[in-house]
Amino acid sequence: MHAVIGENGAGKSTLMKIIFGLLQPDAGEIHYNGQQVVIDNPITAQRLGIGIVPQELNLVPQLTVAENILLGMVPKKRFGLIDWNKMQRDAAAILEMVGEVIDLKRKTAELSVAQQQIIQIARAMAFGARVLIYDEPTASLTQKETEGLFKIINSFVEKKGSVFYISHRLEEILRIAHRITVLRDGCYITELDPKRTTTDEMVHYMVGREIKKAKRTARSFTVEKTPVLEVDNLTRYGEFSGISFQLYPGEILGIAGLVGAGRTELVRCIFGETQPDEGTIKIHRKEIKHPSPIKSIKNGVGFLPEERRKLGLFPVLSVSQNMTMSTLGKYTKWGRINQRREAVDVNKYIDELKIKTPHSRQLVKNLSGGNQQKVILARWMLTGCKILILDEPTRGIDVGAKAEIFQLLQEMVAQGYAVIFISSELQEVIDYADRILIMHEGRLKGEVKGIETSQEEIMRIALS
Amino acid sequence: MPKITDQIWKRLKFRESGIILALLIMCFGLSLATPSFLTAFNLGMVIRQVSFTAIIALGQTLVLISGGIDLSVGGIAGLSAIIGTMLMTSTAMDPYLCALLAGLFGLFCGLLNGLLIAKIGLNPFIATLGTGEVFYGLILVLTKGYPVLGLPKKFLWLGQGMIGVVPVPVIIMILVAVIVAYVLKNTPFGRYVYAIGGNESAANLVGINVPKIKISVFAISGFLAALSGMLYASRMAGGQPTTGQTWVMPTVTAAIIGGTSLAGGEGTILGTMVGAVLMGVLTNGIVLLNISSYWERVIIGIVVILAVIIDIFRNKKENNPLAYIKKIFAK
Numbered sequence: 001m002h003a004v005i006g007e008n009g010a011g012k013s014t015l016m017k018i019i020f021g022l023l024q025p026d027a028g029e030i031h032y033n034g035q036q037v038v039i040d041n042p043i044t045a046q047r048l049g050i051g052i053v054p055q056e057l058n059l060v061p062q063l064t065v066a067e068n069i070l071l072g073m074v075p076k077k078r079f080g081l082i083d084w085n086k087m088q089r090d091a092a093a094i095l096e097m098v099g100e101v102i103d104l105k106r107k108t109a110e111l112s113v114a115q116q117q118i119i120q121i122a123r124a125m126a127f128g129a130r131v132l133i134y135d136e137p138t139a140s141l142t143q144k145e146t147e148g149l150f151k152i153i154n155s156f157v158e159k160k161g162s163v164f165y166i167s168h169r170l171e172e173i174l175r176i177a178h179r180i181t182v183l184r185d186g187c188y189i190t191e192l193d194p195k196r197t198t199t200d201e202m203v204h205y206m207v208g209r210e211i212k213k214a215k216r217t218a219r220s221f222t223v224e225k226t227p228v229l230e231v232d233n234l235t236r237y238g239e240f241s242g243i244s245f246q247l248y249p250g251e252i253l254g255i256a257g258l259v260g261a262g263r264t265e266l267v268r269c270i271f272g273e274t275q276p277d278e279g280t281i282k283i284h285r286k287e288i289k290h291p292s293p294i295k296s297i298k299n300g301v302g303f304l305p306e307e308r309r310k311l312g313l314f315p316v317l318s319v320s321q322n323m324t325m326s327t328l329g330k331y332t333k334w335g336r337i338n339q340r341r342e343a344v345d346v347n348k349y350i351d352e353l354k355i356k357t358p359h360s361r362q363l364v365k366n367l368s369g370g371n372q373q374k375v376i377l378a379r380w381m382l383t384g385c386k387i388l389i390l391d392e393p394t395r396g397i398d399v400g401a402k403a404e405i406f407q408l409l410q411e412m413v414a415q416g417y418a419v420i421f422i423s424s425e426l427q428e429v430i431d432y433a434d435r436i437l438i439m440h441e442g443r444l445k446g447e448v449k450g451i452e453t454s455q456e457e458i459m460r461i462a463l464s
Numbered sequence: 465m466p467k468i469t470d471q472i473w474k475r476l477k478f479r480e481s482g483i484i485l486a487l488l489i490m491c492f493g494l495s496l497a498t499p500s501f502l503t504a505f506n507l508g509m510v511i512r513q514v515s516f517t518a519i520i521a522l523g524q525t526l527v528l529i530s531g532g533i534d535l536s537v538g539g540i541a542g543l544s545a546i547i548g549t550m551l552m553t554s555t556a557m558d559p560y561l562c563a564l565l566a567g568l569f570g571l572f573c574g575l576l577n578g579l580l581i582a583k584i585g586l587n588p589f590i591a592t593l594g595t596g597e598v599f600y601g602l603i604l605v606l607t608k609g610y611p612v613l614g615l616p617k618k619f620l621w622l623g624q625g626m627i628g629v630v631p632v633p634v635i636i637m638i639l640v641a642v643i644v645a646y647v648l649k650n651t652p653f654g655r656y657v658y659a660i661g662g663n664e665s666a667a668n669l670v671g672i673n674v675p676k677i678k679i680s681v682f683a684i685s686g687f688l689a690a691l692s693g694m695l696y697a698s699r700m701a702g703g704q705p706t707t708g709q710t711w712v713m714p715t716v717t718a719a720i721i722g723g724t725s726l727a728g729g730e731g732t733i734l735g736t737m738v739g740a741v742l743m744g745v746l747t748n749g750i751v752l753l754n755i756s757s758y759w760e761r762v763i764i765g766i767v768v769i770l771a772v773i774i775d776i777f778r779n780k781k782e783n784n785p786l787a788y789i790k791k792i793f794a795k
Contacts, residue, residue, distance in 0.1 A: 271669075273668070293669050294673060296671075305669060310663075313663065313666060314662040314729070315662065316662050317659065317729075321659075325672070326671050328655055332651070335651050336650045336651060337650055337651060337655070339650075379670065
């Protein structure tokens with residue numbers, strides 16, 4: 001059980017892709033079971049017994065569980081017909097090896113993320129993998145599902161399997177890894193022994209500099225202030241119901257809950273991407289009828305969505321074009337964009353937010369996750385919005401960038417921004433939110449103050 | 465200090481340099497092979513031939529960048545040409561007013577496409593395939609298959625006239641190309657077109673009015689198709705019921721050869737123009753070299769595939785195509 005850690009852009013995923021044959025090394029050799037091998041594509045890797053559970057699962061949602069597990073090695077009868085009976089048996093045997101029970105005939109699309117991951121693991125096992133690569137497997141799992149995954153990994157390791165494990169969750173790694181390799185900027189930095197190291201030491205090697213934890217101060221905001229956003233009895237059937245709360249200027253309002261609690265659905269509705277079935281949204285005391293993103297932005301709301309690549313970025317456009325997409329009107333006169341004035345603003349934010357990019361014309365897809373996130377933040381800051389909704393802003397971002405983003409958030413609320421902050425990492429919410437709303441299965445279960453609460457308390461309220 | 469050749473190379477390595485190089489090589493080869501290629505008469509003919517589909521290809525490029533495709537351009541061009549010429553022959557209106565009305569009719573057809581796609585949610589391929597059929601069908605309903613003849617003399621200047629040594633349609637083509645290129649590069653509208661093609665969900669979330677932009681793009685495409693239809697009618701001195709029937713593929717091909725991505729989000733007007741001219745030169749070369757014209761479509765098909773392969777190299781950042789080809793065959 002070999003953990004590989006490093007900041008985003010340290011080269012972890014690239015290294016794993018080389019091992020799995022998706023990329024070719026420019027120099028160097030790979031030895032497998034003591035023999036030098038050339039892994040020129042994933043098929044070779046699978047034949048050698050190397051499997052991967054990628055961060056973004058690559059299952060075929062329309063196919064059944066059994067079909068997905070045996071994808072690429074479907075048992076055949078004569079004339080090339082599929083042997084369905086054998087397929088069921090094989091798939092069941094593999095799932096049993098993994099130690100999970102999932103109905104083989106169900107469509108994969110109907111399963112939870114955790115179950116889909118198990119299918120991905122089962123598929124790697126189906127090829128008889130002896131070496132499994134896990135790339136950020138727990139990023140979207142709940143605590144309980146994570147425990148289940150660890151059980152699977154442990155039993156695999158007990159059967160003399162080897163595991164490469166990439167994760168940003170350092171506590172997790174300390175618990176389950178046998179060895180830890182640290183990468184930084186594409187270089188091997190050191191190897192750590194999980195029995196002797198601490199998360200602080202790991203972070204130290206990962207970033208090459210100490211990260212000071214933002215000092216927690218309880219900001220006091222008086223209730224006399226008028227709320228900028230009021231949500232009353234907001235309901236979308238099947239997603240969430242009866243949600244009411246207020247958001248005040250200068251505060252960070254955290255929303256905590258397990259995956260599936262309806263947090264993302266709630267904020268998407270508040271931003272106007274979906275329509276509520278019941279209830280009202282008021283911004284600056286004014287009710288918003290038929291909310292839409294265009295209206296929300298006009299009213300000073302910004303939204304950083306959960307899935308950065310799918311919903312937040314224009315990958316083939318430049319950093320500059322990504323940043324000004326919501327504010328082009330500012331630079332436009334007689335229908336023409338004044339690109340010089342645009343560049344002034346863009347460069348200002350690149351400097352201020354310390355966005356690492358060679359120049360503003362760089363395609364945004366070439367930036368690391370943390371820097372992409374900063375580009376999106378800059379986009380909203382440019383609009384002059386007063387309410388910022390952040391849905392999992394730190395997912396898949398390295399510790400250094402996380403600290404920078406939180407630093408930025410603190411500065412923003414100090415300037416009077418009101419922030420709604422969703423994160424699956426409870427500790428983050430506790431550390432940075434002034435108030436925390438706790439959601440569970442589409443309902444609001446309670447509210448706590450960030451400074452007085454603990455992970456245990458929040459979980460207790462959520463599950464009560 | 466960087467070497468001067470490096471600097472020149474860097475200047476040359478923009479998006480469209482590959483296809484421009486291909487065009488130059490082709491022209492050079494043809495001028496060696498046959499003396500009749502590099503004559504003012506021949507070049508003028510080639511470029512005028514190209515202009516009809518090139519104008520439509522400009523609209524098609526917009527549609528493709530926005531992530532759609534417009535297969536109804538041929539139908540719109542044909543139907544607009546018929547309606548425009550019928551107005552000219554059956555009413556006393558000024559022919560250029562009739563042409564303008566035909567243009568507006570094309571715009572309206574495009575608007576219809578846009579509404580079907582952006583508001584009702586039809587897939588662009590299916591929607592425009594369907595409306596295109598309707599337009600072709602309406603041509604036959606209106607004409608019963610006979611051409612509309614007897615256009616006013618005054619109108620023939622549009623398709624047959626010259627300004628200096630340059631044919632009028634060519635001037636219109638260049639004018640439209642410059643305008644569309646300017647709009648794409650320098651206006652919020654242009655930015656939004658790229659944004660929607662690059663990531664429609666994100667475009668919606670940053671406050672772009674996605675349906676409005678999509679409808680506009682199809683409307684522009686429809687208008688340019690109608691414009692081209694009128695130019696062609698003037699050139700042929702009559703509204704031919706077959707106008708536009710073979711025009712759809714060349715417009716898509718010109719854009720694709722010019723580097724426009726079928727997936728949306730990428731493409732330039734310069735690329736499309738060069739792509740259109742390249743296809744015109746290719747066709748011309750086939751004629752001049754006395755190759756049986758039956759081969760024309762075979763050759764064009766191969767060129768399209770080659771162009772897309774070159775595009776893949778560019779995306780893979782493979783600097784050495786030969787090494788890449790070797791690698792493919794080594795497998």
